[in-house]
Amino acid sequence: MLAAYGIAILLAMAIHYSRPEALTVSGTNLELARSHNRRAVIETVRLNGQLTRADLARLTALTPQTVSNIAGELLDAGLLLAGEPLRDGARGQPAIPLRINPDGAYSIGVQLDQQQLVAVAVDLAGQVRGRTRYPASRPTPAVALPLIRQALADLRAVPGLDWRRLLGMGLVMPGPFGVAGMTSVGPTTLPGWEEVDAAGLQATLGLPVLLQKDATAAAIGERLHGIASGMQNFVYLFVGHGLGAGLFLDGRLYTGLRRNAGEVGHMIVMPDGRPCSCGNHGCLERYVSLQSLYETLGWQGEAGDCLARLARLEGEDAWAAERWLAMAARALRQAVNILECLLDVEGVVIGGLLPAALLAQLVERLHPLPASIRQCDGPRLQVGAAGGDVVALGAAALPIFDEFNPGYEALLKASA
Numbered sequence: 001m002l003a004a005y006g007i008a009i010l011l012a013m014a015i016h017y018s019r020p021e022a023l024t025v026s027g028t029n030l031e032l033a034r035s036h037n038r039r040a041v042i043e044t045v046r047l048n049g050q051l052t053r054a055d056l057a058r059l060t061a062l063t064p065q066t067v068s069n070i071a072g073e074l075l076d077a078g079l080l081l082a083g084e085p086l087r088d089g090a091r092g093q094p095a096i097p098l099r100i101n102p103d104g105a106y107s108i109g110v111q112l113d114q115q116q117l118v119a120v121a122v123d124l125a126g127q128v129r130g131r132t133r134y135p136a137s138r139p140t141p142a143v144a145l146p147l148i149r150q151a152l153a154d155l156r157a158v159p160g161l162d163w164r165r166l167l168g169m170g171l172v173m174p175g176p177f178g179v180a181g182m183t184s185v186g187p188t189t190l191p192g193w194e195e196v197d198a199a200g201l202q203a204t205l206g207l208p209v210l211l212q213k214d215a216t217a218a219a220i221g222e223r224l225h226g227i228a229s230g231m232q233n234f235v236y237l238f239v240g241h242g243l244g245a246g247l248f249l250d251g252r253l254y255t256g257l258r259r260n261a262g263e264v265g266h267m268i269v270m271p272d273g274r275p276c277s278c279g280n281h282g283c284l285e286r287y288v289s290l291q292s293l294y295e296t297l298g299w300q301g302e303a304g305d306c307l308a309r310l311a312r313l314e315g316e317d318a319w320a321a322e323r324w325l326a327m328a329a330r331a332l333r334q335a336v337n338i339l340e341c342l343l344d345v346e347g348v349v350i351g352g353l354l355p356a357a358l359l360a361q362l363v364e365r366l367h368p369l370p371a372s373i374r375q376c377d378g379p380r381l382q383v384g385a386a387g388g389d390v391v392a393l394g395a396a397a398l399p400i401f402d403e404f405n406p407g408y409e410a411l412l413k414a415s416a
């Protein structure tokens with residue numbers, strides 16, 4: 001359980017570590033410590049179901065007095081619930097188990113990609129309480145903002161959600177962020193997002209907004225809801241219109257200097273290969289991505305719902321998909337070898353927007369994988385299990401894990 005606690009805290013820390021401004025905060029700042037300890041208590045209870053104050057003190061290494069103060073604050077704020085006292089026949093006060101109040105707080109996760117907007121509302125226990133989806137064709141901010149507002153209105157209408165307890169919204173989209181010649185350029189990114197930042201969105205939408213790449217959000221979603229829950233070191237390869245990776249290393253999310261770590265789509269795997277919109281040749285996403293698949297199929301533009309069509313390929317299309325699978329497997333095999341040799345991870349998880357049957361065929365064709373330095377038991381490559389909403393779920397986790405989220409302060413103050 002201690003390990004599980006550590007993972008949760010590190011995940012929480014990793015998310016605020018990815019924000020450059022967080023690095024300027026002194027480690028001795030009492031408000032920071034208080035906020036961090038509060039998140040530690042919430043996450044430890046969340047991971048363990050229910051715990052007494054004594055359990056919490058032991059697992060978090062906080063003093064009983066600190067745990068007692070924080071627990072009191074969180075109970076008053078409605079983030080925790082107290083259960084029936086546990087009587088074990090021993091002397092002393094009966095211990096009161098504490099658990100998460102699912103309705104203590106909510107969070108919204110929004111995924112934007114080339115063809116759609118998916119939004120979910122999750123509660124503090126991580127359960128999905130509402131979902132909505134809108135088709136969208138390579139949405140610019142001008143197109144996406146009204147859709148986000150509509151999605152928020154849809155979710156606001158979900159029965160049982162107290163909107164006053166909303167912590168904020170995680171908004172995720174394809175990367176990279178802020179790279180001249182790559183951001184908003186080419187068919188695998190979204191146009192017009194160069195100048196948009198979280199602060200501007202927050203001012204426009206009137207709620208805390210955290211921005212992240214879709215592949216990073218997918219790694220969070222898989223960590224919380226899928227097969228990576230026990231993994232300390234893994235790479236999540238997200239096959240979207242392009243290709244990105246979420247990196248979870250030493251029990252924490254690694255996002256890099258400018259949140260662009262894991263932009264493996266522009267890793268050159270075929271020198272002198274296919275030209276890429278970034279100006280290079282032979283980038284990985286020119287072989288492993290929906291965009292590369294659509295090109296092999298000869299599908300142009302955005303006519304119809306391409307994702308739905310992919311699930312029922314026949315005739316010439318089925319043959320073209322076979323050709324793509326062979327080409328994609330060749331490039332991906334090399335990429336898995338590079339990622340393992342570079343990062344020494346337990347495993348690579350692959351998922352994304354590809355229909356399940358095509359993804360399974362792609363994974364099957366990767367074997368045998370080339371040798372690498374990896375020395376772990378268990379599968380080297382697994383298909384993600386968090387489901388089609390893995391990105392939106394990861395996005396929804398962002399405000400919940402953010403220690404500096406002012407939403408928490410508002411809830412605590414509201415209860416005072």
Ligand SMILES: [Zn+2]
Nearest residue numbers: 266276278283
């Ligand atoms: Zn490229």
